[in-house]
Amino acid sequence: xxxxxxxxxxxxxxxxxxxxxxxxxxxxxxxxxxxxxxxxxxxxxxxxxxxxxxxxxxxxxxxxxxxxxxxxxxxxxxxxxxxxxxxxxxxxxxxxxxxxxxxxxxxxxxxxxxxxxxxxxxxxxxxxxxxxxxxxxxxxxxxxxxxxxxxxxxxxxxxxxxxxxxxxxxxxxxxxxxxxxxxxxxxxxxxxxxxxxxxxxxxxxxxxxxxxxxxxxxxxxxxxxxxxxxxxxxxxxxxxxxxxxxxxxxxxxxxxxxxxxxxxxxxxxxxxxxxxxxxxxxxxxxxxxxxxxxxxxxxxxxxxxxxxxxxxxxxxxxxxxxxxxxxxxxxxxxxxxxxxxxxxxxxxxxxxxxxxxxxxxxxxxxxxxxxxxxxxxxxxxxxxxxxxxxxxxxxxxxxxxxxxx
Amino acid sequence: xxxxxxxxxxxxxxxxxxxxxxxxxxxxxxxxxxxxxxxxxxxxxxxxxxxxxxxxxxxxxxxxxxxxxxxxxxxxxxxxxxxxxxxxxxxxxxxxxxxxxxxxxxxxxxxxxxxxxxxxxxxxxxxxxxxxxxxxxxxxxxxxxxxxxxxxxxxxxxxxxxxxxxxxxxxxxxxxxxxxxxxxxxxxxxxxxxxxxxxxxxxxxxxxxxxxxxxxxxxxxxxxxxxxxxxxxxxxxxxxxxxxxxxxxxxxxxxxxxxxxxxxxxxxxxxxxxxxxxxxxxxxxxxxxxxxxxxxxxxxxxxxxxxxxxxxxxxxxxxxxxxxxxxxxxxxxxxxxxxxxxxxxxxxxxxxxxxxxxxxxxxxxxxxxxxxxxxxxxxxxxxxxxxxxxxxxxxxxxxxxxxxxxxxxxxxxxxxxxxxxxxxxxxxxxxxxxxxxxxxxxxxxxxxxxxxxxxxxxxxxxxxxxxxxxxxxxxxxxxxxxxxxxxxxxxxxxxx
Numbered sequence: 001x002x003x004x005x006x007x008x009x010x011x012x013x014x015x016x017x018x019x020x021x022x023x024x025x026x027x028x029x030x031x032x033x034x035x036x037x038x039x040x041x042x043x044x045x046x047x048x049x050x051x052x053x054x055x056x057x058x059x060x061x062x063x064x065x066x067x068x069x070x071x072x073x074x075x076x077x078x079x080x081x082x083x084x085x086x087x088x089x090x091x092x093x094x095x096x097x098x099x100x101x102x103x104x105x106x107x108x109x110x111x112x113x114x115x116x117x118x119x120x121x122x123x124x125x126x127x128x129x130x131x132x133x134x135x136x137x138x139x140x141x142x143x144x145x146x147x148x149x150x151x152x153x154x155x156x157x158x159x160x161x162x163x164x165x166x167x168x169x170x171x172x173x174x175x176x177x178x179x180x181x182x183x184x185x186x187x188x189x190x191x192x193x194x195x196x197x198x199x200x201x202x203x204x205x206x207x208x209x210x211x212x213x214x215x216x217x218x219x220x221x222x223x224x225x226x227x228x229x230x231x232x233x234x235x236x237x238x239x240x241x242x243x244x245x246x247x248x249x250x251x252x253x254x255x256x257x258x259x260x261x262x263x264x265x266x267x268x269x270x271x272x273x274x275x276x277x278x279x280x281x282x283x284x285x286x287x288x289x290x291x292x293x294x295x296x297x298x299x300x301x302x303x304x305x306x307x308x309x310x311x312x313x314x315x316x317x318x319x320x321x322x323x324x325x326x327x328x329x330x331x332x333x334x335x336x337x338x339x340x341x342x343x344x345x346x347x348x349x350x351x352x353x354x355x356x357x358x359x360x361x362x363x364x365x366x367x368x369x370x371x372x373x374x375x376x377x378x379x380x381x382x383x384x385x386x387x388x389x390x391x392x393x394x395x396x397x398x399x400x401x402x403x404x405x
Numbered sequence: 406x407x408x409x410x411x412x413x414x415x416x417x418x419x420x421x422x423x424x425x426x427x428x429x430x431x432x433x434x435x436x437x438x439x440x441x442x443x444x445x446x447x448x449x450x451x452x453x454x455x456x457x458x459x460x461x462x463x464x465x466x467x468x469x470x471x472x473x474x475x476x477x478x479x480x481x482x483x484x485x486x487x488x489x490x491x492x493x494x495x496x497x498x499x500x501x502x503x504x505x506x507x508x509x510x511x512x513x514x515x516x517x518x519x520x521x522x523x524x525x526x527x528x529x530x531x532x533x534x535x536x537x538x539x540x541x542x543x544x545x546x547x548x549x550x551x552x553x554x555x556x557x558x559x560x561x562x563x564x565x566x567x568x569x570x571x572x573x574x575x576x577x578x579x580x581x582x583x584x585x586x587x588x589x590x591x592x593x594x595x596x597x598x599x600x601x602x603x604x605x606x607x608x609x610x611x612x613x614x615x616x617x618x619x620x621x622x623x624x625x626x627x628x629x630x631x632x633x634x635x636x637x638x639x640x641x642x643x644x645x646x647x648x649x650x651x652x653x654x655x656x657x658x659x660x661x662x663x664x665x666x667x668x669x670x671x672x673x674x675x676x677x678x679x680x681x682x683x684x685x686x687x688x689x690x691x692x693x694x695x696x697x698x699x700x701x702x703x704x705x706x707x708x709x710x711x712x713x714x715x716x717x718x719x720x721x722x723x724x725x726x727x728x729x730x731x732x733x734x735x736x737x738x739x740x741x742x743x744x745x746x747x748x749x750x751x752x753x754x755x756x757x758x759x760x761x762x763x764x765x766x767x768x769x770x771x772x773x774x775x776x777x778x779x780x781x782x783x784x785x786x787x788x789x790x791x792x793x794x795x796x797x798x799x800x801x802x803x804x805x806x807x808x809x810x811x812x813x814x815x816x817x818x819x820x821x822x823x824x825x826x827x828x829x830x831x832x833x834x835x836x837x838x839x840x841x842x843x844x845x846x847x848x849x850x851x852x853x854x855x856x857x858x859x860x861x862x863x864x865x866x867x868x869x870x871x872x873x874x875x876x877x878x879x880x881x882x883x884x885x886x887x888x889x890x891x892x893x894x895x896x897x898x899x900x901x
Contacts, residue, residue, distance in 0.1 A: 206738075220733075221733045224726035224728075227726070228722040235719055242712060370894045380883045381883035381887065384876055384883060385880055391876065
């Protein structure tokens with residue numbers, strides 16, 4: 001079982017979405033989390049001055065499934081059709097480190113004690129990194145709601161924060177799973193719809209083109225970034241092995257070897273760079289892939305509303321022609337138009353703020369990543385230089401000794 | 406002198422095809438030796454008729470007597486660069502004008518030798534080109550030798566050699582020197598059985614021509630670094646003469662090749678059955694050391710190979726990420742962010758190039774060196790085995806002598822005068838053989854001590870040089886990285 005409760009680290013880590021938690025009237029964070037076997041138990045802590053809550057400060061334990069329940073409930077709420085719904089946090093995935101831990105356990109006999117201890121330490125660090133990441137992602141999810149003027153008043157959201165009993169969110173049974181699958185199919189049909197529907201509003205036309213293109217590009221970039229950081233980790237692992245092997249060789253005699261060990265130790269910094277890169281760039285890209293998808297969903301809903309609107313217009317015309325059910329058709333048409341207008345209006349606002357949010361997040365993230373790269377490269381250069389100097393010095397001293405000085 | 410001696414029986418490995426070659430080269434070397442036996446030559450750079458005695462080391466009497474004298478003049482640690490080995494025609498002192506320097510301090514360090522080193526020979530192997538076509542196509546390499554040593558007829562020689570020529574040279578040297586305890590550098594390999602990627606596949610991968618050229622170059626450099634081998638006529642011929650007889654016996658499936666394999670198997674069996682009483686603790690300790698070193702170096706080599714592989718992979722992935730980031734930057738509609746993303750893509754591309762270069766450095770500096778040393782250690786172990794074989798031969802001779810003596814004693818009792826004479830002759834013969842065996846054993850032990858000492862010094866030197874080069878490459882890489890990211894930082898900050 002691992003638990004986490006450092007704030008400063010989280011501050012560093014929280015660059016995928018900025019400007020959250022600025023409003024003191026509702027402050028949410030996840031100060032603590034426990035990991036047991038497969039499940040992660042998050043402690044959601046709320047501080048609020050709003051009267052709609054029973055207490056000014058409280059905490060509840062929540063599991064991942066309950067976060068998903070909150071997300072699905074909000075998606076299904078009709079009222080929020082015109083808003084970008086924050087993307088659901090991905091399931092905590094400890095498969096990677098767990099598999100490696102398993103392999104390490106199997107290969108224990110074939111390596112020296114120090115090597116084993118070192119690898120174990122590294123795996124634990126990796127595990128911790130995954131853990132931190134998932135906590136952060138869940139936290140940001142809640143903070144998106146709390147910082148949004150409309151979402152924060154949602155009743156379900158408040159229940160999520162407050163209700164200290166188990167929400168008894170049962171797992172989706174087979175029918176619901178199937179329903180979900182069906183919904184996905186409909187969604188892809190929507191994609192065709194959205195590109196087919198004639199757009200009257202230029203703003204939305206532009207947004208549509210942009211989002212469709214951008215979403216595929218960012219998905220691709222995310223995948224490539226992930227591959228890159230994985231290779232980087234491989235390289236760092238190799239340096240680990242090499243330093244282990246060198247350790248045993250240098251136990252023999254040579255100072256020359258010992259020097260190389262220090263080099264390899266410094267190369268372990270590569271590992272740290274790899275996980276920093278991972279946390280910064282890849283997380284940013286991953287997060288915005290999901291966010292872009294949420295923005296696209298908004299567009300789908302609007303497009304559907306537009307289609308509905310057009311259908312209702314046609315129905316009204318038909319009714320007028322036929323001369324019956326006119327009032328009903330008129331009512332229908334009025335509703336559709338209203339819905340569409342509302343969607344368009346809020347959609348425009350949401351998409352504009354989304355763009356601003358995205359640009360700011362990218363900026364912060366890129367700056368932080370670059371600064372880290374520079375810092376680490378400087379440290380590595382310093383260490384390499386020192387080792388180089390040390391080696392040359394030792395040769396020089398040896399020369400002196402042999403010449404009899 | 407040449408007229409007295411017959412061409413010697415080829416020691417050890419029967420390689421009928423090479424026999425003529427050896428004789429040819431031996432004869433020509435002897436002629437050379439005759440010619441160059443003038444006093445002026447002796448003092449200049451100590452290269453007299455060294456070649457001749459080495460070929461004929463099986464001739465028991467005068468050579469070895471002189472040789473032991475010769476060698477005992479040096480203390481085991483001293484490394485006379487150009488005057489090793491039996492050279493009866495030259496007195497040791499005049500060989501090296503710098504000989505007096507040796508008297509100064511007992512522990513020689515390699516750097517002192519370096520300072521006084523007129524070991525001025527540079528070899529490069531380059532320009533692999535394909536010659537011929539179809540089945541008979543092969544790669545020819547240009548071997549350039551630049552030297553100021555006088556054993557070479559010209560200052561700069563340039564010859565064309567093919568890969569099997571290298572193998573031929575190695576087999577000749579091995580047959581001549583291994584059994585007297587010299588460490589012969591192992592032959593460059595045609596292809597490597599790679600232990601790649603966690604032993605998933607031990608695929609035999611054909612080396613690309615440039616890597617092979619490097620391998621051959623290092624092989625030659627190691628060979629000439631060894632003073633005994635430098636003076637060897639085969640080596641000289643290899644480096645100098647424009648035409649070299651084809652070394653056919655190096656082909657894997659030739660008769661000689663198969664014979665070699667059979668011999669190797671026999672050797673392996675013998676190694677297991679010979680139980681040697683090691684009287685010298687030094688040898689035992691050294692053998693153990695080399696065993697350990699072998700294991701460690703192999704492990705290290707495998708790790709470095711996997712590092713090279715992963716770094717290459719990293720460079721590929723970085724390149725593809727760079728492309729993807731560029732596309733993302735294109736589709737981004739916020740101008741400043743779009744520009745920043747394109748810049749990021751450029752930085753990543755430069756970094757990918759950097760990774761590639763670093764991978765090359767990793768490979769050519771460290772991985773190859775380790776590979777060479779793994780093979781060298783096999784050669785060293787081989788030399789130790791030779792010593793064991795020599796000891797076994799000596800023991801056998803002693804046993805035979807004992808038997809002959811017993812037979813003689815029996816005959817004495819039986820009183821058969823004619824057979825007695827024969828028995829006495831045989832005893833004398835076997836006494837001679839025992840003496841010879843003991844001398845051989847002494848010789849090989851001495852040689853091995855010297856060789857091992859030299860090997861260890863060289864090893865430290867090699868590794869140190871390589872490590873420094875590698876560190877410098879690392880520093881350079883970091884420097885470049887810093888430069889790239891610092892150039893990018895203002896771009897990132899400029900996103901409004």
